[in-house]
Amino acid sequence: MSSTPIHCDVLVIGGGAAGVAAASAAGRAGARAVLLERYGFLGGLATAAQVGTICGLYLRDTAGAEAVPVAAGFAQEFASQLQHITGSKPIQLPTGLWVLPYSPPAFARVADATVSASGNINVILHATVSAARAEGARINEVRALAWNEPLIFAPKTVVDCTGEATSAALAGASVENGATDQAPALVFVLENVDPGLIQRGLIEMRRELRRGVESGALPALCERLSFVPGTGSNGRLALKLSLAAGSADLPLWQQVTAWERQSRALVGQLHRFLVANVAACRNAQLDSIAPQLGVRSGRRIQGRARLADEDVLGARKFDRGIARGAWPMERWGAAPKPEMTFFAERDYYDILLDCLRPVELDNTWVAGRCLSAAAGAMTSARVIGTALATGWAAGTAAAFQAQGRPLDEAVAEIRRQMNQ
Ligand SMILES: Cc1cc2nc3c(=O)[nH]c(=O)nc-3n(C[C@H](O)[C@H](O)[C@H](O)COP(=O)(O)OP(=O)(O)OC[C@H]3O[C@@H](n4cnc5c(N)ncnc54)[C@H](O)[C@@H]3O)c2cc1C
Known part of the structure; x- marks a missing residue:
C-alpha cells in the first residue's frame, strides 16, 4: 500500500x-x-x-x-x-x-x-x-x-x-x-412498446395508472411517471419514476439506500402492471434500470x-x-x-x-x-x-x-x- x-x-x-x-x-x-x-x-x-x-x-x-x-x-x-x-x-x-x-x-x-x-x-x-x-x-x-x-x-x-x-x-x-429541494427519480427502459403510445402522449398509460392507483393495485407514486424526450418512437421507451423528496430528518446515505431499493421494486411492479393493462405495452420487456438513482x-x-x-x-x-x-x-x-x-x-x-x-x-x-x-x-x-x-x-x-x-x-x- x-x-x-x-x-x-x-x-x-x-x-x-x-x-x-x-x-x-x-x-x-x-x-x-x-x-x-x-x-x-x-x-x-x-x-x-x-x-x-x-x-x-x-x-x-x-x-x-x-x-x-x-x-x-x-x-x-x-x-x-x-x-x-x-x-x-x-x-x-x-x-x-x-x-x-x-x-x-x-x-x-x-x-x-x-x-x-x-x-x-x-x-x-x-x-x-x-x-x-x-x-x-x-x-x-x-x-x-x-x-x-x-x-x-x-x-x-x-x-x-x-x-x-x-x-x-x-x-x-x-x-x-x-x-x-427536489424529488429524485429512477430511469428505466422498456423495449417493444407500440410507438403509437408516445404519439398519443402516453394517454392510455396515464389513464390506466390512475385506475391502478385508485383501485389500490399500485402505490400512489406510480402515477409520477414521465418519459425521456426523444425516446419511444422506435419502440424503446425510457421512463422516469419520481419518488418523494427527501426528509430533513434522515441522513442522505440512509435515504438514498431506501430510495434505490424502493424504486427498483416499484419498477418491477409497474412493468407487470403495464404489460397486463396497457395494450401498447402488451409485449414490453424491461430492458434496463439505471445503475444509479437520479438525485436531482x-x-x-x-x-x-x-x-x-x-x-x-x-x-x-x-x-x-x-x-x-x-x-x-x-x-x-x-x-x-x-x-x-x-x-x-x-x-x-x-x-x-x-x-x-x-x-x-x-x-x-x-x-x-x-x-x-x-x-x-x-x-x-x-x-x-x-x-x-x-x-x-x-x-x-x-x-x-x-x-x-x-x-x-x-x-x-x-x-x-x-x-x-
Ligand atoms: C432524474 C434526473 C433527470 C434529469 N434529467 C436531465 C435532463 O434531461 N437533461 C439535463 O441536462 N439534466 C438533467 N438532469 C440533471 C443533470 O443530470 C445533473 O444535474 C448533471 O448531470 C450534474 O452533473 P455534475 O457533473 O454536476 O454531477 P454528477 O453528474 O452527479 O457527477 C458527479 C460525479 O462525481 C462522482 N463522485 C461523487 N462523489 C465522489 C467521491 N467522493 N469521489 C470520487 N468521485 C465522486 C460521481 O460518481 C459522479 O460521476 C436530471 C437529473 C436527474 C436526477
Missing part, C-alpha cells in the same frame, strides 16, 4: 459532466491534472442515472426552427462529438425549449475520448475521495480509495465536481443541504457569490460572467410533471466565477450541481449543458491559479471562448 503523495497542479474530483469539462480545461491549459471518479466510467448522472437528454445548450425559442447555442465553447464541442458518433439531433419541445437526446454509453465514450485528447490528464477510475484536509485556506491533502487501494494527493488546486461538494465539505467549507439536488457550497432566483428569472448579465444558463427553473415536486418557471425567450443569464468558489477556501473550486445557488436557481443551473460550462470555467480558473497566472486572465479567456 503506497502512502507517497501524488503531486499535481489540478485535482478534479468527480467525473460527471462538470468534472469531464474541468479536467479537459485544466489539461488544455497545460496543467498536470488528475481526474478521480468513483465509478468505472465517466459521465456521472448523465450516464449512471441515464437521464437521456442534454438541457441548457440552446436558447428557448417558440418561433425558431433551429436550435441556437447559448454560447460557444466546450459544451457545444462536446455536444457536436455526441451528435457525430450517434447521429442524434436537437429536438424542440412544445415550450420552445431545445434538448439534445443522447445514449448514455455514447456519453461515456465521448467523455473518455475528450479527456484523453485534452493533454496531461491522469484519469483514475474506481477512486472515491474520503478525506480532504485544509491548512489555512488551502486544501493541501486529499485521500481516496482507488480500487480499494489508499492513495494520497497533494494538489496545488482542487475542483470539486462531486455533485455533493464532498471535498469542500470534508475540508470544512460551509455547505447547504439541498436534498429536500444534493449538497452545495456557500460561495463568494450566490446565483439568486432573480438572476435566473431576470436573465441577469454580468461583465465577468463565465457561464450562461439557458434552462428555466424546473422543480420536481409531488406532481407527475415538473413546475416550470420561464424567463424571456431567446435570452440567458450569466453565472459569476465567485459562485464556483467556497467562502473559506482559496485554492478550491466547484462546478456543476454543487455551485453556490438559491434552491430555485439550482433547479435551472444543474442541467448538463450548464454543468459542462461551469466545469470548463472552474477547470480553467484552477489551472491558471496553479500556474500562478492572474484569475482576471482566466475570466477573460473563458469569456473569449464563449463569444467565439
Whole structure:
C-alpha cells in the first residue's frame, strides 16, 4: 500500500459532466491534472442515472426552427462529438425549449475520448475521495480509495465536481443541504412498446395508472411517471419514476439506500402492471434500470457569490460572467410533471466565477450541481449543458491559479471562448 503523495497542479474530483469539462480545461491549459471518479466510467448522472437528454445548450425559442447555442465553447464541442458518433439531433419541445437526446454509453465514450485528447490528464477510475484536509485556506491533502487501494494527493488546486461538494465539505467549507429541494427519480427502459403510445402522449398509460392507483393495485407514486424526450418512437421507451423528496430528518446515505431499493421494486411492479393493462405495452420487456438513482439536488457550497432566483428569472448579465444558463427553473415536486418557471425567450443569464468558489477556501473550486445557488436557481443551473460550462470555467480558473497566472486572465479567456 503506497502512502507517497501524488503531486499535481489540478485535482478534479468527480467525473460527471462538470468534472469531464474541468479536467479537459485544466489539461488544455497545460496543467498536470488528475481526474478521480468513483465509478468505472465517466459521465456521472448523465450516464449512471441515464437521464437521456442534454438541457441548457440552446436558447428557448417558440418561433425558431433551429436550435441556437447559448454560447460557444466546450459544451457545444462536446455536444457536436455526441451528435457525430450517434447521429442524434436537437429536438424542440412544445415550450420552445431545445434538448439534445443522447445514449448514455455514447456519453461515456465521448467523455473518455475528450479527456484523453485534452493533454496531461491522469484519469483514475474506481477512486472515491474520503478525506480532504485544509491548512489555512488551502486544501493541501486529499485521500481516496482507488480500487480499494489508499492513495494520497497533494494538489496545488482542487475542483470539486462531486455533485455533493464532498471535498469542500470534508475540508470544512460551509455547505447547504439541498436534498429536500427536489424529488429524485429512477430511469428505466422498456423495449417493444407500440410507438403509437408516445404519439398519443402516453394517454392510455396515464389513464390506466390512475385506475391502478385508485383501485389500490399500485402505490400512489406510480402515477409520477414521465418519459425521456426523444425516446419511444422506435419502440424503446425510457421512463422516469419520481419518488418523494427527501426528509430533513434522515441522513442522505440512509435515504438514498431506501430510495434505490424502493424504486427498483416499484419498477418491477409497474412493468407487470403495464404489460397486463396497457395494450401498447402488451409485449414490453424491461430492458434496463439505471445503475444509479437520479438525485436531482444534493449538497452545495456557500460561495463568494450566490446565483439568486432573480438572476435566473431576470436573465441577469454580468461583465465577468463565465457561464450562461439557458434552462428555466424546473422543480420536481409531488406532481407527475415538473413546475416550470420561464424567463424571456431567446435570452440567458450569466453565472459569476465567485459562485464556483467556497467562502473559506482559496485554492478550491466547484462546478456543476454543487455551485453556490438559491434552491430555485439550482433547479435551472444543474442541467448538463450548464454543468459542462461551469466545469470548463472552474477547470480553467484552477489551472491558471496553479500556474500562478492572474484569475482576471482566466475570466477573460473563458469569456473569449464563449463569444467565439
Ligand atoms: C432524474 C434526473 C433527470 C434529469 N434529467 C436531465 C435532463 O434531461 N437533461 C439535463 O441536462 N439534466 C438533467 N438532469 C440533471 C443533470 O443530470 C445533473 O444535474 C448533471 O448531470 C450534474 O452533473 P455534475 O457533473 O454536476 O454531477 P454528477 O453528474 O452527479 O457527477 C458527479 C460525479 O462525481 C462522482 N463522485 C461523487 N462523489 C465522489 C467521491 N467522493 N469521489 C470520487 N468521485 C465522486 C460521481 O460518481 C459522479 O460521476 C436530471 C437529473 C436527474 C436526477
